[in-house]
Amino acid sequence: MKKVYTVLKDNYEDAGQASRDIKMTLKMLEINPKVLKRISIACYEAEINLVIHSNGGTITFELDDDGIVKLSFDDTGPGIENIELAMTPGYSTASKEAREFGFGAGMGLDNMKNCASTFDIQSSKDGTHLRMTFQ
Amino acid sequence: MKLREILEIIDGKEVYVDDERVYDIDFKSAFGSDLMSDALCHLRDADETELLITGLANMQIFHTASTLDLAAVLLVRGKNVDEHMIKGAKMSNISLFVTNYTMYETCGRLYEKGLGK
Ligand SMILES: Nc1ncnc2c1ncn2[C@@H]1O[C@H](COP(=O)(O)OP(=O)(O)O)[C@@H](O)[C@H]1O
Numbered sequence: 001m002k003k004v005y006t007v008l009k010d011n012y013e014d015a016g017q018a019s020r021d022i023k024m025t026l027k028m029l030e031i032n033p034k035v036l037k038r039i040s041i042a043c044y045e046a047e048i049n050l051v052i053h054s055n056g057g058t059i060t061f062e063l064d065d066d067g068i069v070k071l072s073f074d075d076t077g078p079g080i081e082n083i084e085l086a087m088t089p090g091y092s093t094a095s096k097e098a099r100e101f102g103f104g105a106g107m108g109l110d111n112m113k114n115c116a117s118t119f120d121i122q123s124s125k126d127g128t129h130l131r132m133t134f135q
Numbered sequence: 136m137k138l139r140e141i142l143e144i145i146d147g148k149e150v151y152v153d154d155e156r157v158y159d160i161d162f163k164s165a166f167g168s169d170l171m172s173d174a175l176c177h178l179r180d181a182d183e184t185e186l187l188i189t190g191l192a193n194m195q196i197f198h199t200a201s202t203l204d205l206a207a208v209l210l211v212r213g214k215n216v217d218e219h220m221i222k223g224a225k226m227s228n229i230s231l232f233v234t235n236y237t238m239y240e241t242c243g244r245l246y247e248k249g250l251g252k
Pocket residue numbers: 045049050053054075077078079080086087091092093094103104105106107108109110128172
């Protein structure tokens with residue numbers, strides 16, 4: 001199974017809807033609730049990052065035959081200059097607007113990494129590519 | 136602690152009830168924050184017995200609550216709850232309550248009476 005969602009920059013209104021759809025899809029497939037919770041948390045945090053930090057991009061959700069869930073977040077920039085720094089809990093460049101929106105605690109990437117079975121992030125000026133798997 | 140008691144302690148009002156069974160839940164604890172990432176981090180292992188208390192009046196409180204498998208959100212400082220908010224609660228299957236007390240007073244009152252102590 002594969003689904004692709006488009007996420008727009010600064011679309012605060014619809015932020016979280018792709019993650020909700022992915023959660024609903026997995027819920028119907030009766031996946032382990034503990035794993036589902038971790039997928040939902042990581043997916044939601046990553047979706048919010050696309051909205052508040054990136055120029056927009058896509059979320060790709062895949063479920064393979066072995067029951068492994070793969071989530072990919074691909075945006076078109078501006079990229080993360082220092083990934084190690086960005087991963088540090090508490091580090092955030094979130095705007096005032098993002099903070100008023102309820103995000104920008106600098107805990108997102110660290111939380112995602114803790115929730116996922118595998119976590120890989122690559123970034124350049126042309127975009128950030130985040131891949132997580134869950135099992 | 137049951138919701139009836141919680142609402143009594145903070146003069147809370149029901150705004151939207153998604154499932155009447157929310158009144159049967161025995162709440163064990165609560166988490167108060169306006170930063171949803173904070174909740175998403177701290178409540179990784181939470182369930183419906185956790186009450187999310189927040190002053191943030193936007194859709195993200197419902198996305199957060201539903202991501203965390205919570206059942207109810209309590210909005211502090213009598214935030215004017217419009218139709219849009221109710222629609223959001225409905226979409227996420229979250230029950231919404233409101234109090235006029237500030238975050239500080241709301242948490243203080245509930246903690247004093249034993250919620251999460
Ligand atoms: N998709 C992205 N594009 C550009 N920068 C990003 C992206 N995701 C994360 N970042 C950078 O990494 C930092 C840390 O992200 P995160 O841990 O999610 O915290 P927060 O979103 O609360 O700032 C962000 O403040 C931002 O500078």
